[in-house]
Amino acid sequence: MANRFARARPPSTERDALSHERPRIPHLLRRFVRPRGPEPLPIALHRRRIYVLPTPFGLFFAALLATMTLGGLNYSNNPALILCFLMLSVMLSALLRGYLNLSGVRLVSLDAAPVHAGSPQPLHLHFSAEGNRPREGLVLEQGGRCTAFSLATGETAQLELARGTQRRGLLAAGRFKLSCRQPLGLFEVWSWLHPEAAPLVWPALEKDPPPPPGSGGRSRPQPRRGDGEEPIALRDWRQGDSTRQIAWKHSARLDRLLVREYEQPAGDERLLSWDALAPLDSEARARRLARWLADAERAGESTTLHMPSQRLGPAQGQAHLHACFRALALEP
């Protein structure tokens, strides 16, 4: 019980996250568990969707109190009974307080900056609370990751909860568990949040892509001092870089392999096409194209991306790159 937060499941996709949660709810009961499906934001928690169960410690504590009460009744030991009833009453108050802690909490928005599949995506959840009381010790949990937060009276809270991404596309945010064991750890009050939001995940970047078309025949420019093409930057060596590109002096100084990047002449343009990679499946195509686009952007090349339904570019810059990633992510 005490280790429940330490459940370090590897982060997984939405499907995995749900399959991880689902077995906890028997099939028959699932019909009654709210929400029954994704729902639009903002989501306000109210009594119909807040669940309460005693924690194992709560059960133990209740059993202990019941025993003591029985003893007190048997020996008609009234001071002992006073204490028992007071503690039972405290248990009830703790339950009510836990419920009040959750009731009226609102999930106002959920957004996330797109990331490449495979890297964790931080989801930003924005919570506020109705009513004139602070909320303490709320825990937001999904797929084994969790974070705690409090809401002071009239304040809002912005949380970050990373999720694992393995697939490109609009990945549904999935179901979150918002729970609270305050104030005494005797009861767990919780509610499921299933916002409709589906933040974008870009395709992963292929690790070792072949050189992009159009660069195949063209040899890399020779690094010659005094020529028009000046090295403008150094970057880490990647597999596939030619040994001639390595800046040996710099590498020796920094103790790691660096290669020179060259200024491309303006108007150097690359044409990348979805259909040209026909033999590959769409996932592989998206990964490769994403990598080529990223490389080209870094190299300062202007790119044009041909997708079956649209054509992006020729253009250069972050906005163009992100538009291309988005198109790749959404391509079925």
Place this chain on the structure above:
Amino acid sequence: MKRDALDRASFLWIAAAVSAALLPVLPAFPGWLAAFLVAIIALGIGLGLRRRRLPTLLRLILTLATAVAAVVGSGFSVSQDTGAALLAAMLASKLLETGSVRDGRSACSFALFAVMAGFLRDQGPLTLFLALGASLLVLTALARLARIELPGQPPAPTPLRALTASAKLLAISLPFAAVTFFLFPRFPEPLWGSPGPEDRARTGLSNDMSPGDIVEMLLDDSPALRVTFEGEPPPASAMYWRGPVLSDFDGRRWSRWEGDAFGTKPEIEAHGPTLFHEVMQEPTTYRYLIGLDVPTVAPQGSRIGPGHTVYAARLSRSVRQFRIGSALDYRLEPELPGQQRQHQLRLPEGYNPQTRQLMAQWKAEDARPEALIQRALALFNRSFTYSLTPPPLARDSVDDFLFATREGYCEHFASAFAVMMRAAGVPARVVTGYQGGFHNRIGDYWLVRNSDAHAWTEVWLEGRGWVRVDPTAAVAPERIRDGLSGVIPPPGALSRFGEPLWNLVDAMRRGWNFVIVDFNAARQRELLRKLGLDMDDWRQLGVVLIAAIALSLALSFALLWRAGPGGTRDPLLAAWQVLCRRLAAAGVAKAAAETPDRFIARAALALPEEAAQLHALSARYVAQRYADGLRDPPEIRALIRALRQFRPRTHAARRAP
């Protein structure tokens, strides 16, 4: 560090809860056992603070040693006392192995159990007060444990705030607890384990008496009875409170005659009205109920038994409260059947030859019982002294007392007088009980202390039945007139200045006994009847119970709604909220989702005179509140002051064109 591991502050809270729970139980144990337990607790706390643990084997040995000490300390008996001692021992050694949240929680739960064990001993208000303190610490420790379990371990509130939050939770739970306490159905009879006399040697009159027994009681100033009369009380010197009657003498010890059949109620002719009185009797190990001599109307659930003493149907560990009626002018057993008479004359062979010889001589001179009584009393008066520290008596205790030591207290006189009468052929027996009383003006009741314990005699006279004769009165009339304080000087100042205070305290204690300790099934029935409810109509009762519970729960709910969880209130945030309220009063209310920046920008637009100040405050507030780790305490204090001092001079709406 494991998430499950306890931090030092949490450990301290748990240790405090455990120590507080043991506080009311420790005094009950023998000194060495209490000292041993305290040492174990100290060891546990010391190790816990250094975050060290003893090797498992050593810990096991210590735990076992503690358990053995508890069993030895409670004298190897199988009783609740041993149970309490064992529980305390286990709780003390639990601290040695409290290293995780889970351990902490079980330690807290058992601490609560130990608190309950404390009530088996004493049900006084002080114990309840200590118990409430311990429960408060237990709750605070539990709250702390629930908090450190949170991921990211948010900052904990200060100890004072943590305690206040738990106290608030306790206070909010009071209405429901009170309703349950008074309405929860009680068992009219215990389901198991009626307390046995072997459980504990409590002070109280016992079923036998040998010289020297009572003296311990005579030095015990604690209350035995509290009595309220429903009528004119007799003078204190005539207040004889009847307890067990002893008519079996074995040469040294007087005891109750087993041949006295229960249920055969002795005959009594009462003259004059019955004097009813309400008696609150402190716990004893026996079944007798004490009433004014001589009880004629037995309280409910009890009957008048042998020797005309009132006996309750069963033993009880708690305070008894009953209404009893007595006759002051009576003829008790005017006829004494042969077998009874025989018994009341029986003396063991071979004991006290000198006394027998003396009495034979007296009887030869004047055989009238009245004359014999007068002569004996005159003898006592002439040449005996009252003393609480008489020399011990030899085998022939009465001979030794009459002819050698000649000093003693009520027990010696009663015993000697009864033996003398029997030797002279007058049926006689010893009555134990209490004599006198102290009027508490504040509560208008009579307090009888254990030190008022007394023994006197009854002689049976033809035509008059059993007549009370108190030989002690012949020796030390002041003992009878003024109580024991007439004999032993009271400890000075206490009686002069302390008396009103003492009266007040005792009156409160009596009220406590009345309202809390003695609230039983019968009183509950009575309470419900006064509220117009019938215990036997379970449907009506159920409705009322549910309604009362629902009402008190609703009250708790409303209080909780208003109070919020307490706990960590950031003073900076509180000051900020003051500012927001003032701005709201000035016509600019903060929307829930508005950030401080945006809100202040809006407020500054609405209140241009304050704009500069508002922007400055807002910038400082944002810098301090949202800069984790970069907080600057002096700046925070200054900012809190500034936020609280801010007062808008204008009103937004009034300014609006």
